[in-house]
Amino acid sequence: MPLPLIEQADAAPEVRAVYDDIKATRNVPDVNNFWKAIANHPPTLARTWESLKEVMAPGALDPLVKEMIFVAVSVTNNCQYCIRSHEAAVRRLGMTDAQFGELMAVVGMANETNRLAVGYQVELDERLR
Amino acid sequence: MPLPLIEQADAAPEVRAVYDDIKATRNVPDVNNFWKAIANHPPTLARTWESLKEVMAPGALDPLVKEMIFVAVSVTNNCQYCIRSHEAAVRRLGMTDAQFGELMAVVGMANETNRLAVGYQVELDERLR
Amino acid sequence: MPLPLIEQADAAPEVRAVYDDIKATRNVPDVNNFWKAIANHPPTLARTWESLKEVMAPGALDPLVKEMIFVAVSVTNNCQYCIRSHEAAVRRLGMTDAQFGELMAVVGMANETNRLAVGYQVELDERLR
Amino acid sequence: MPLPLIEQADAAPEVRAVYDDIKATRNVPDVNNFWKAIANHPPTLARTWESLKEVMAPGALDPLVKEMIFVAVSVTNNCQYCIRSHEAAVRRLGMTDAQFGELMAVVGMANETNRLAVGYQVELDERLR
Amino acid sequence: MPLPLIEQADAAPEVRAVYDDIKATRNVPDVNNFWKAIANHPPTLARTWESLKEVMAPGALDPLVKEMIFVAVSVTNNCQYCIRSHEAAVRRLGMTDAQFGELMAVVGMANETNRLAVGYQVELDERLR
């Protein structure tokens, strides 16, 4: 019942142009199902790709750090597709098993202590206001 | 109505020992309200500090990256206390305004694309299974 | 290991009465698995159906808008069953692909900007207090 | 800018009837702001009170356990109003500081291990299917 | 400790251009604090405004419906700033108190039934796959 994936061969020209840019930018032979799904709404495809390309590009933070932050959010939100696809990305960027282990440990502790701070209704320290 | 903060002067010896370790490890004159709140349940104080000390220590990931991941989770969970206290931590560790801007941009895009992946019920690509 | 689905034939009279009302109200030949699952606790079945029937009925908002709001929440909460069953409902009520695309776009942007507002700890404008 | 609280004196008869039932059931002199806020939509007031009265009544679980579960959910969702009002309820029902400490500890650990299970994408054990 | 709000008078030209476009598009004398906060990272300001302008524009869904969906997500995520600012927007677009009451009722029921579906681990109906 989910919408059909739009394959390159069946895509309208403006969709195909986005696919081509994704493939060229990431140097991959085909785009992920994520893009083929949101291509059902071409303006969403174009806008999301433009935004993601800009946000995930090397800048003040390096791409590996950005992808780890992406994984941390996706785990907190429990988005299986996003975890799998961005975990693949961090692996390609060189994340080691030890780094993944520490990433998960921080995500776990942050989720735990977030609830302790909320549950104890901790008042902001003077110096944090 | 939240539980009272436990100040060092009023603290039981096992609480005081944790406070002393926090102050020594972080080289700060006093502990944050978070610790003074959870000190109402001394086993939670001791366990949480031992865990956080271990998880946030330098390792395969450096402390600045770990703190940024912590902020990313706290923003996704909307924990004001955690955002303020860990943002202070990343600032102390040298995070620039440009890095903060990119951190927030990634957190925002991850939260957006998480919902697009879920909303379109995107099927896992063969190669991600 | 989930509880068994309660089929009409095996249902206690008070469960059967609810099933009959669902089928009559929605003009469907059988009730969804959701109802057959919560029928394991008959008071939950009766209360949930009464509430949902009241809340989703035409009123100041029309049913299509209500179902779209339902989908928006379900996507944000990542409830696959709810997305699939309420997406089926919005389709029956006439939602077009273009409307679905815009619905998902708004859900995505709301999730993104929610985190930007939280992450930047934006203070309420005077006029919004 | 939030809607005004509806005080008993200004309330329509069907709202006043609900207020009276809340006060009688809970043996309190006035209803909480929560009820005065949702009274802006009388059907929501009536339905929510009927549901909550039924769900929180003594049954197979005792009211203290039910209120602790309510607090656990409210902390996980970060609803300050709900935490404060239901924490007051569990205190009235006799919850000790030690019980509150353990409640928060369980909520914290559940939130942590939920993310570890999701982050490691743990496959269901044969015997849990 | 949050970053300072960037007022128009102190803004760099590319920030001022975005402010001018927001004011012209929405026909308002000043931009909200949200924009003044994210203006600390000009690329985020420009990208977020371009995206939001496109997504919230009249299209297959009308602006009032889009704003209600936005509020539904913001309530589910518990973003106070977003609730207040978008509730102001839906009011300006003509939402009545009765419509607001029904909107909240749907958001509440969706959040409840999402958890019932998840908690009972309801299997997808054949016809929903």
Added chain:
Amino acid sequence: MPLPLIEQADAAPEVRAVYDDIKATRNVPDVNNFWKAIANHPPTLARTWESLKEVMAPGALDPLVKEMIFVAVSVTNNCQYCIRSHEAAVRRLGMTDAQFGELMAVVGMANETNRLAVGYQVELDERLR
């Protein structure tokens, strides 16, 4: 693509020691996949087990109540693995179908009323401050 499960036979000595303690403490012949997954990062395995053993032990709250709280959080967070494994635990501890029904009903109502409180932006009562 998830990390492989670490079986006892292939486990490093410090992992095996944790497995042995889990099996002895819980009186089970084998550990769940959860432990075999996080064993990919031995410090996370050891720390998580030590914490969970302490937190879930009988204390001011009995283990059945603790497990029900755990299930309530896991349902709210939509963690399928956690729901299934902790539901198995509450069943072993004697939870009846009626208790499960009431547990789910409370979780559902808490999630609903959390959003009503947030959506109506209910101000804290004087006596709850």
